[in-house]
Amino acid sequence: MKPVSGSADAAIFDEAYYQRFYFDKKTSVVDPAHTERLGAFVCSYLQYLRVPVRRVLDVGCGIGLWRDVIARHFPQAQFHGVEFSEYLCERFGWERGSVVDYKARTPYDLVICQGVLPYLSEADVQKAMRNLARLSRGALYVEAVAREDWEQDVVDEQVTDPRMFQHPAQLYRRTLGEGFTELGGGVWLSPQAELPLFALERAGGR
DSSP, X not given: OOOOOOSSOGGGSSHHHHIIIIXXXXXXXXXXXXXXXXXXXXXXXXXXXXXXXSEEEEETOTTOHHHHHHHHHOTTOEEEEEXXXXXXXXXXXXXXXXXXXXXXXXXXXXXXXXXXXXXXXXXXXXXXXXXXHHHEEEEEEEEOOOHHHHHTTOSOXXXXXXXXXXXXXXXXXXXXXXXXXXXXXXXXXXXXXOOOOOGXXXXXXX
């Protein structure tokens, strides 16, 4: 097994971690119904924008909830899962890798990165976001808990991993903004997509 880089401790993401946050109903942060709603929103928005989705990369794919969502909305698309957890790779057959430095021969039409970035230090999270720009030639969906979410009690601390870094939202927006246009709702569009956008479809009108 080749080594993977990143500031997150690989030992964190063992069987016990996924039992607590994914498989135990009392402490799970995973809600398949939520992923269905989220996936319907993201995929429908990309269909509205006419982003062609033929190849999808899920970096930090976990137990693979997005795979079925993509199959329903983009049945002709190829889905590829990359995961940092050796345990999940062995269990589900994902490719092992880190969002910090994972490389692909050809950029993807849609890249998904959900719940991964807050586990990285400030230096590594910036490297990861710039790497996401290299991996996507179309759209990116990112979900990351920011410092403001903790301060404003948006997160449920009983089921949220306290080991995550509390990076400010501006760090995410500023770095992702180097390679994408923010569309809102966690959806970002690469300039390689070359799709026209109305001013009000761009977050902040930029």
